[in-house]
Amino acid sequence: ADCVSRRGDVGYAARHFEQLLERCPTEYTALERLITLLRRAGNIDAAKRYIETAKNSGSMASYHPGMHYCHGLYLKAMCESSEALAAFNKARKDSKWGPKAIEEMIKIYLDPGNGGSFTDLLDSKTDMAQQINAVEKLLDELADIGGDRYLISVFQAYCNMATRNRTGIEESVENLQKMIASQDARARDFVPALVAISTGLIMLKKYGKAKNFLKRTTRPTEKQFRMFQDDILAGWLLMA
Missing domain, CATH: 1.25.40 (Serine Threonine Protein Phosphatase 5, Tetratricopeptide repeat)
Known part of the structure; x- marks a missing residue:
């Protein structure tokens, strides 16, 4: 799906990321890609259910730095800057998601x-x-x-x-x-x-x-x- 998105077929790539997230909701790299694709396609609202599903997929999921980062991306795209800053701040000390x-x-x-x-x-x-x-x-x-x-x-x-x-x-x-x-x-x-x-x-x-x-x-x-x-x-x- 990542390769397809790089070739520019946004809709096709988004569907593949959606299918991946339906199987594994906490695949945060895929969630990050999907949020970016949906934002560029002007359909960022569609990302909300995948974020909620990821948050509710386990007792520790809502505390994962990848979850905070992806939630921040969504909030930023929704122009909720203060909330986005708070979410990113929770991920900033992680070695992978922090930078x-x-x-x-x-x-x-x-x-x-x-x-x-x-x-x-x-x-x-x-x-x-x-x-x-x-x-x-x-x-x-x-x-x-x-x-x-x-x-x-x-x-x-x-x-x-x-x-x-x-x-x-x-x-x-x-x-x-x-x-x-x-x-x-x-x-x-x-x-x-x-x-x-x-x-x-x-x-x-x-x-x-x-x-x-x-x-x-x-x-x-x-x-x-x-x-x-x-x-x-x-x-x-x-x-x-």
Whole structure:
């Protein structure tokens, strides 16, 4: 089913994950995939019964870090940010689910409107001081447990942009440009960095340069689309 979802047949893949969860409700990796597929298909309500079934499948199921993480994903998709943060917080110390839970917490703090493209950073009326403080602590925690260094760099850039200090924004854009210009193929193709650079350039009112970076996200490879579908959509939203 995972292979099918990567080829883009969302409905077919979702049915396979549903069948798997009917046999094994606490297969949390499958539940995570299903929630993501249903969210992208605009049918997140359908995930609720699988979450409830998993919770009720055993006396300890409702305490499992995977359960907390999946519940957080569902709540985040339902725009219940405070509840989602509480759920992710219960998973953050787990070796498997913790890094992903922290990443999702950071996304909520940087994108409280849940628009998927950190558009609140472009709103000069939004006070991000509390969010910045929370993100800084989570970034330190994520680095300590070996989180994705490229994603940490992107989150740090957004955190700096949220201060709306022009020098900080310029430095963040410059640092990310150096990252994607490195010899590391993964860094060059890291779509979240391209979107973050574009966001910073828009904040600096350098719209032409921002558009040039966004163009690099409009023709993703199959691998990029598989890994960064949400970031690619965020790029398209910024292009609009």
